[in-house]
Amino acid sequence: xxxxxxxxxxxxxxxxxxxxxxxxxxxxxxxxxxxxxxxxxxxxxxxxxxxxxxxxxxxxxxxxxxxxxxxxxxxxxxxxxxxxxxxxxxxxxxxxxxxxxxxxxxxxxxxxxxxxxxxxxxxxxxxxxxxxxxxxxxxxxxxxxxxxxxxxxxxxxxxxxxxxxxxxxxxxxxxxxxxxxxxxxxxxxxxxxxxxxxxxxxxxxxxxxxxxxxxxxxxxxxxxxxxxxxxxxxxxxxxxxxxxxxxxxxxxxxxxxxxxxxxxxxxxxxxxxxxxxxxxxxxxxxxxxxxxxxxxxxxxxxxxxxxxxxxxxxxxxxxxxxxxxxxxxxxxxxxxxxxxxxxxxxxxxxxxxxxxxxxxxxxxxxxxxxxxxxxxxxxxxxxxxxxxxxx
Numbered sequence: 001x002x003x004x005x006x007x008x009x010x011x012x013x014x015x016x017x018x019x020x021x022x023x024x025x026x027x028x029x030x031x032x033x034x035x036x037x038x039x040x041x042x043x044x045x046x047x048x049x050x051x052x053x054x055x056x057x058x059x060x061x062x063x064x065x066x067x068x069x070x071x072x073x074x075x076x077x078x079x080x081x082x083x084x085x086x087x088x089x090x091x092x093x094x095x096x097x098x099x100x101x102x103x104x105x106x107x108x109x110x111x112x113x114x115x116x117x118x119x120x121x122x123x124x125x126x127x128x129x130x131x132x133x134x135x136x137x138x139x140x141x142x143x144x145x146x147x148x149x150x151x152x153x154x155x156x157x158x159x160x161x162x163x164x165x166x167x168x169x170x171x172x173x174x175x176x177x178x179x180x181x182x183x184x185x186x187x188x189x190x191x192x193x194x195x196x197x198x199x200x201x202x203x204x205x206x207x208x209x210x211x212x213x214x215x216x217x218x219x220x221x222x223x224x225x226x227x228x229x230x231x232x233x234x235x236x237x238x239x240x241x242x243x244x245x246x247x248x249x250x251x252x253x254x255x256x257x258x259x260x261x262x263x264x265x266x267x268x269x270x271x272x273x274x275x276x277x278x279x280x281x282x283x284x285x286x287x288x289x290x291x292x293x294x295x296x297x298x299x300x301x302x303x304x305x306x307x308x309x310x311x312x313x314x315x316x317x318x319x320x321x322x323x324x325x326x327x328x329x330x331x332x333x334x335x336x337x338x339x340x341x342x343x344x345x346x347x348x349x350x351x352x353x354x355x356x357x358x359x360x361x362x363x364x365x366x367x368x369x370x371x372x373x374x375x376x377x378x379x380x381x382x383x384x385x386x387x388x389x390x391x
Contacts, residue, residue: 003326006138006387010327013132014380021124021375022111024051028120029104029113035091035153041068044090048148049073051127055134057146064150064158067091071148072166075130075139082142084389085166085173085350086130087341088122088357089152089159093364102366110361112369117360121370122176123148125357129382140389142171152341155197155303160344172316172389173345173352174382178360181374184330186381188320189354191309191335192343193239194269196278198300199261200226200285202249205293206258216256220249222291223260230264233281239337240268240278265303268337272306272347304339307346307354316351319391323384329377356382 027047033040045061045068052059052073061069071090092115104113113120126146133139147166149159156163167173180187202223207216230242242264249260266278279300286296307313317333324331333353342354358378359371 001387001391005136006384007327009132009136009138009387010380010383013129013136013383014376017128017132017379018376021128021379024124025111025113025116025120026104029116030099032094032096032099033090033092033115034094034096035151036067037096038066038068041090041150045069045071045148048090048123048127052146055131062162067158068150070150070159070162071146072162073146075134075144077139077141080141080143082171083169084140084142084144085170085345086126086144086146086176087149087173087345088119088126088176089149089341090123091150091153092118093153098366109372110369111372112367114366114368117178117358117368117370118363119177119357121178121360121375122357125375125379125382126174126176129379129386132379133383133386136383138383138387138390140386142389145170149341156341156344159341163341163344163348167345167350168348170350173342173350174316174356174385175340175342175345175352175354176357177340177342177354178357178363178370179355179374179378181359181371186329186331186359186374186377187334187336187355188317188331189336189342190313190317190333190352192307192339192354193267193337194272194275194306194343195303195339196266196269196275196282196300197303198264198266198282198298200264201297202226202260203295204256204258204260204291206251207256209254209256213256217291217293218256219260219294220257222289222294222296223247223249223262225290226285226296227262229285238268238270240266240270240274242266269306271308274306275302304343305347307343307352309335312349312351313346313353316353319385319388320353320381322388323381327380327384329381331381
């Protein structure tokens, strides 16, 4: 392997395409594309499709009702053996009108824009790194499968079906969520924790809060007991946390509440086996009540499975590590408590590494930004990673 070629291609490619990446990010940051904004999704996916087709990728849209388009694209060299999945998501957490109120701008080394870190920069890094590697003749002799999902911010219920159809059997998956940096060292994530979302519905009995108070059965009082019970499942040693919000219920305060509703999450599940324990905790809320004659109904779903720490995922980090050392871009393999689509890809048995994009700051806030020098570094790093996949 010509390491001088890799170094030159990585550094020159990252420099060459930095202006195009920044132009793309400015365009992205001007589009309202919160999950379920079908019109905004169409604008974003059209921009991505144009770049993919310029690269010669065979590109298709997989439409999801009420969400928009997932993008699935493929570059398949003659005689390809195996497959590499490249993944990021196109949706944000921001509603209509937010981009106009918080426009793209640059302050020093930081570029600000809604969704710029989570994770439009990941799209820009992954697209242009592949483009530069292709031009340098460094793409591996494998199919490159791009999957850009449009519902990551609500737990990938639709996108997970696309992964199950398109990603299965891949040799590696590289997920382009943003990364952190500590003491000049970029993170590469090979394990993340799982999350469950759920609801609690309590039915009581309405009554006048003065004249017939004792005839009532307060659903809000019962809900209060259930909230305390749920928080009692917190496991601080294992960093498994239950949280309740929002809560609503009842009618005017002169009436004993006949109903109450709450939503909750259980975050920090370290393995997929630990989901069974959490599910048992959650369902135990239905078994008894403190307020007589109240009934409790619980519902839940997996938001993200756990991306378990494994030799499988460490395998995906190894070519990143080699490129890091060759290019002098310090990178370390870490675990993160937060959840992303990397969990779905890893759960399909694919060696997966996440946080392949630029340094993100303030994600999910109106001060979201990326550290621009890291955009070049992470583009160069993935060019080098692709070259090492030829080994």
